[in-house]
Amino acid sequence: MDRAGTRAEADAARERLVLALAGVARRDHAALRQVYDLTSAKLFGICLRISRDREAAEDILQTVYIKIWDRAGRFDASRASPITWLGTIARNTAIDWKRASGRIESAPEEAALEIADDRPSADALLEQEEQGERISECMDDLEQRQRGAIRSAFFDGFTYAELAERAKVPLGTMKSWIRRGLQKLKACLDG
Amino acid sequence: MAEGALPRDEWEALAAERALGVIAGEDLARAMRLELSDPDFAAEVEAWHRRFGALFAEVEPVSPPEGVWQAIATRIQAASGGSVSALRAVRRWRAGAVAATVVAACLALVLLFRGPTEQVPVPVPSPTSAGPMAVAQLSGPEADSPSLAARYDPADATLHVSASKVSPASGMAPELWVIPDDGVPRSLGLIPAKGTSQVTVPQGDRSFLTDGSVLALTYEDAQTAPHEKPGMAPVALGTISVL
Numbered sequence: 001m002d003r004a005g006t007r008a009e010a011d012a013a014r015e016r017l018v019l020a021l022a023g024v025a026r027r028d029h030a031a032l033r034q035v036y037d038l039t040s041a042k043l044f045g046i047c048l049r050i051s052r053d054r055e056a057a058e059d060i061l062q063t064v065y066i067k068i069w070d071r072a073g074r075f076d077a078s079r080a081s082p083i084t085w086l087g088t089i090a091r092n093t094a095i096d097w098k099r100a101s102g103r104i105e106s107a108p109e110e111a112a113l114e115i116a117d118d119r120p121s122a123d124a125l126l127e128q129e130e131q132g133e134r135i136s137e138c139m140d141d142l143e144q145r146q147r148g149a150i151r152s153a154f155f156d157g158f159t160y161a162e163l164a165e166r167a168k169v170p171l172g173t174m175k176s177w178i179r180r181g182l183q184k185l186k187a188c189l190d191g
Numbered sequence: 192m193a194e195g196a197l198p199r200d201e202w203e204a205l206a207a208e209r210a211l212g213v214i215a216g217e218d219l220a221r222a223m224r225l226e227l228s229d230p231d232f233a234a235e236v237e238a239w240h241r242r243f244g245a246l247f248a249e250v251e252p253v254s255p256p257e258g259v260w261q262a263i264a265t266r267i268q269a270a271s272g273g274s275v276s277a278l279r280a281v282r283r284w285r286a287g288a289v290a291a292t293v294v295a296a297c298l299a300l301v302l303l304f305r306g307p308t309e310q311v312p313v314p315v316p317s318p319t320s321a322g323p324m325a326v327a328q329l330s331g332p333e334a335d336s337p338s339l340a341a342r343y344d345p346a347d348a349t350l351h352v353s354a355s356k357v358s359p360a361s362g363m364a365p366e367l368w369v370i371p372d373d374g375v376p377r378s379l380g381l382i383p384a385k386g387t388s389q390v391t392v393p394q395g396d397r398s399f400l401t402d403g404s405v406l407a408l409t410y411e412d413a414q415t416a417p418h419e420k421p422g423m424a425p426v427a428l429g430t431i432s433v434l
Contacts, residue, residue, distance in 0.1 A: 058259050084244025
């Protein structure tokens with residue numbers, strides 16, 4: 001498929017999702033089903049990635065769609081992309097679960113590095129956004145340890161303390177990696 | 192208690208850290224307070240969510256099992272079609288004008304059913320304060336309902352709250368409301384689920400913290416607080432008495 005075709009299809013997919021969310025805001029059950037059909041695999045992927053527990057991820061996913069049901073009225077398509085908005089709800093809900101369940105994984109210590117190296121593989125239609133290309137480029141510009149820490153925080157939902165422990169560096173060091181990384185990232189994205 | 196202004200770079204870093212989700216404890220509490228009190232801060236957190244949003248493209252989609260949709264559909268059906276009066280209560284409580292009735296009814300329940308439940312000690316009034324101190328004990332109908340002790344010091348417009356058994360669902364946070372004579376709940380913002388905290392009462396709401404007003408606690412969406420109206424019936428209630 002050529003690039004223009006893909007872009008048009010991505011726009012159409014986003015448009016469908018925005019319309020479905022508007023339906024959810026009007027308390028239309030069928031619209032919620034539509035949102036679910038369009039997004040549940042992506043959001044389940046996010047829940048699984050953060051919780052690393054299949055059964056918990058199913059419960060988290062339920063909570064996510066209940067929240068979507070309750071909050072759809074607050075979604076503003078002129079301010080946020082629908083998949084970013086939905087993904088943020090899924091990520092935050094999964095992180096809340098993780099913190100509440102008090103689970104700190106005893107993953108192998110090289111996990112942080114292993115995560116730093118994993119590269120984009122999924123290329124779903126909905127996320128083909130201009131900033132998507134930008135953030136990948138900007139992340140590539142970061143030092144490897146900054147990038148690794150930010151990716152691990154984002155994709156695995158670790159706190160500073162957990163990240164520091166996993167990378168076996170002092171908390172202050174981890175903080176400064178991430179803070180500097182975020183500063184650079186912002187300058188790159190907004191620049 | 193007034194929050195000292197953060198230097199600009201700290202303020203920016205905190206917004207990014209809040210969106211990334213790496214902070215905990217006092218830093219997280221501070222970020223949450225800023226999200227409520229500083230619209231620019233909330234906007235900066237939002238902007239970071241947008242910046243990060245494109246990273247979701249990297250998450251591999253995984254189809255959830257069929258049962259998940261069933262469970263969601265059932266929960267939503269139960270909430271919207273359920274005969275449970277709680278939902279009606281929520282609607283009326285949302286209606287504001289009739290909320291006083293509901294609050295009165297809940298309060299009656301609380302008074303009826305409040306057994307020998309554990310009482311949270313009221314924070315000790317500081318001897319230096321000027322003006323009359325107001326206190327309230329909040330509790331709910333169940334043995335495991337939240338209980339709170341609140342003390343309002345008009346000298347610094349600070350509400351000191353001790354909470355116990357407050358257990359909001361994931362993504363939710365306890366939100367405190369004051370309901371004066373007119374029966375309309377006004378949000379006093381989120382409070383931590385555990386321990387003691389201080390809430391600076393906004394100028395416009397201070398006059399409501401008087402004898403006979405009701406303090407109520409609900410669990411609300413943590414991200415969008417403070418809310419104009421409560422989204423659920425209160426889990427704990429108590430009337431204010433002036434000492």
